[in-house]
Amino acid sequence: MHTPSIREIDIERDASDLVALSREVTPTALVNVASFLHRMRTVPERSQAQAWVAEDNGHAIGRVDCFLSLFAPESRIAELRVTVRGDHRGRGIGSELYDVGLAHADAIGAEQLIAHFYENDAGVAFAAKRGFEQVRAETASAVDPRLVRDAPPASIDLRPLTTADPRLAYEVDMEATADMPATEPFEGMAYEEWEDHVLRHPLFVPEGSFVALVNGDAAAVSLIVSEPETGRASSMFTGTRRAYRGRGLARAVKLASFRWAAANGVTSMLTYNDATNAAMLAVNVRLGYEPLGRNVEWLKRRAGTAFSQEPRVPAT
Secondary structure, three states, rough: OOOOEEEOOHHHHHHHHHHHHHHOOOOOOOOOOHHHHHHHHHOOOOOOEEEEEEEOOOOOOOEEEEEOOOOOOOOEEEEEEEEEEEEHOOOHHHHHHHHHHHHHHOOHHHOOEEEEEEHHHHHHHHHOOOOEEEEEEEEEEEEEEOOOOOOOOOEEEEHHHHHHHHHHHHHHHHHHHHHHOOOOOOOOOOHHHHHHHHHOOEEEEEHEEEEEEEOOEEEEEEEEEEEEOEEEEEEEEEEEHHHHOOOOOHHHHHHHHHHHHHHOOOEEEEEEOOOOOOOHHHHHHHHHOEEEEEEEEEEEEEEOOOOOOOOOOOOO
């Protein structure tokens, strides 16, 4: 049997293989070559990100990424992600990739490790064997927007990002994200970085993304990405600023995005919500979302370090 080799990633050469791998290991993911390349090229230097692939017969069949927190420059928490194609598992490839990633985590001074993955038996066993413990989960859900009959209230001032100042969406995003349940700290990001991360994302749909205004103030936002070739779209972010919560604004911006999606060939609208965010999950149930699985987060507390994180108030 041919033994795969491990080498540093070549994003141009490996893009197609790694997009296929992402779709296999995370069936809810919306990703194509353009979005893969964009994400790889826009990782901030402060995260000290590195990635390697396992290559077999000229194809990348596995991958490991290791990087420090993207949104907290002083954090010593590193994400360590290992993925291997299903038909190549059970050969020790994942273990080899993990060891390479772990060496990089040591080199950048990581004190704790986080693994995010779509929940599956093999992934759970892999993480548990290496001393990780589950600390958080997100529910993945989907709805056919064509079947949603509710419409956003006419009394709410909703603007698509094609006509609204995108800085309004940025303001909501920064405040609401700071309150979302999370293990890693969030210390915000510069507008220019947000603009690159969101507005220039190849799958981002400004005409299907909406901001709700209250007396001219940005109050809530729905940002979406869409994959026209599969008829799927996904919530990139939905949130409401603290002063405006409890008024149904998150539901209104979601419904506005649904209306756009239903009129533009989308048959499945995906979303992800923290499993403890009862308020947002209740909004989704009323909108007709059905669960598709979970994205889970496992943490490894390294020897000699402590970990504590105050829970955040869900941003609905």
